[in-house]
Structures are given as structure tokens and as C-alpha cells.
Amino acid sequence: MSLQSRVSPFGNLFASPARGTLMGNRGGRIHDANKKLAARRWSSKQWICCVLDFNGRHRKVWGDSYTELFFLDEVTAFAAGHRPCFECRRKDAEKFATLFSGRPERARAPSMDLVLHAERLDGKAKRLHSRSVDSLPDGAMVVRDGEAFAVRGRELLRWTPKGYAPPLPRPRAIEVDVLTPPSILVVLQAGYAPRWHPSAAEV
Numbered sequence: 001m002s003l004q005s006r007v008s009p010f011g012n013l014f015a016s017p018a019r020g021t022l023m024g025n026r027g028g029r030i031h032d033a034n035k036k037l038a039a040r041r042w043s044s045k046q047w048i049c050c051v052l053d054f055n056g057r058h059r060k061v062w063g064d065s066y067t068e069l070f071f072l073d074e075v076t077a078f079a080a081g082h083r084p085c086f087e088c089r090r091k092d093a094e095k096f097a098t099l100f101s102g103r104p105e106r107a108r109a110p111s112m113d114l115v116l117h118a119e120r121l122d123g124k125a126k127r128l129h130s131r132s133v134d135s136l137p138d139g140a141m142v143v144r145d146g147e148a149f150a151v152r153g154r155e156l157l158r159w160t161p162k163g164y165a166p167p168l169p170r171p172r173a174i175e176v177d178v179l180t181p182p183s184i185l186v187v188l189q190a191g192y193a194p195r196w197h198p199s200a201a202e203v
Contacts, residue, residue: 007070011126136151
């Protein structure tokens with residue numbers, strides 16, 4: 001049985017045989033005893049992004065604990081509104097939180113979660129943010145003709161569950177709908193380098 005454990009840049013949960021490069025959760029358990037998604041799509045505002053392997057731990061996916069979710073890469077996780085985990089990705093999380101605050105003292109996880117929850121959702125739907133395409137940093141994710149594209153240099157890489165498809169030229173001087181929350185755009189603009197799926201370097 002395929003679990004609806006993959007996360008799209010739109011924040012949707014779906015089933016796919018393709019493997020992601022990162023995992024995470026949305027604050028707790030959102031599946032039932034039959035390994036089906038419950039009505040809600042998050043348990044708390046703590047949406048995190050984790051490594052697949054940490055200290056040799058082995059988990060029963062969608063067991064009695066939290067609902068494990070999987071991402072193509074960190075660019076995808078950011079678009080969906082997840083942040084790095086402070087336990088398994090401490091170094092990345094510390095840098096992210098410092099850039100998030102814009103001050104020497106890093107932002108606290110609960111305060112980031114409050115901001116991100118407001119930025120990633122419009123009710124229960126994904127919140128989009130209009131921005132000039134020229135202002136976007138690498139790693140931002142935008143919507144074009146209903147599909148998600150990642151900004152990388154002069155190109156837009158089309159997202160698929162298996163990896164990035166052949167790119168399109170990055171347009172100039174237009175407004176686009178951005179999936180990545182504004183606070184994460186600030187983090188990317190300040191120099192945070194997200195983890196990309198290997199296919200991004202191949203297209």
C-alpha cells in the first residue's frame with residue numbers, strides 16, 4: 001500500500017513510488033490506525049524537515065508515533081513551509097534561525113513556526129505570495145501554468161515527484177506567484193544554501 005507521505009511544493013500530501021532525499025513531519029500524527037490520512041493535514045505549527053538517517057534510528061513509518069513525510073529536497077520542503085529540524089540538522093537549523101531573525105541572536109523555533117504558519121496557509125489552502133521574478137533568490141519556488149518551478153540562476157526548473165525536468169528560461173520583469181513563504185525567501189537571500197535534489201545539477 002502506497003502511503004500519502006510525499007509532500008509537493010504546494011504542501012499537498014500524495015502517494016508516489018519515487019524516493020525523497022529528506023523527511024519531516026507536521027508536529028505529530030495525522031494518520032489513523034489503517035495508515036490513512038485523517039481530515040487534518042497538520043498536528044501543530046511545528047513543520048520540520050529532517051535527514052533520512054540519524055544516529056542509526058529505525059522507525060516504523062506511519063506507526064504509533066508521528067506521521068513521517070518525505071520531500072524531493074529542501075527546496076521542496078521550503079516551498080511547502082517546512083524549516084530545518086533542530087535535532088537531526090542542528091547546524092543547518094542554527095544558521096536558518098539566525099538568518100531568519102536578521103540579528104546576531106537566532107530566532108526561536110516557536111516564533112518561527114508562528115510566522116511560517118501564517119505565511120504558508122490561507123485557511124486550509126496554500127497561500128501564494130506575489131513577487132517580482134527578478135527579486136527571487138535561488139531555491140525559491142514559483143507557480144507557472146499550475147505547475148511548480150524552482151528558481152536556479154537564469155532558469156526555472158520544473159518540479160516533478162522524481163526530480164527536476166528540463167528547465168525553462170527565467171522570465172524577466174514580471175510578477176509571479178511564489179510558493180516559498182516570504183520569511184524563507186529572506187533566509188535564502190541572506191545566503192542559506194538549500195539542499196537540492198541531484199537532478200537539479202543534471203538538467
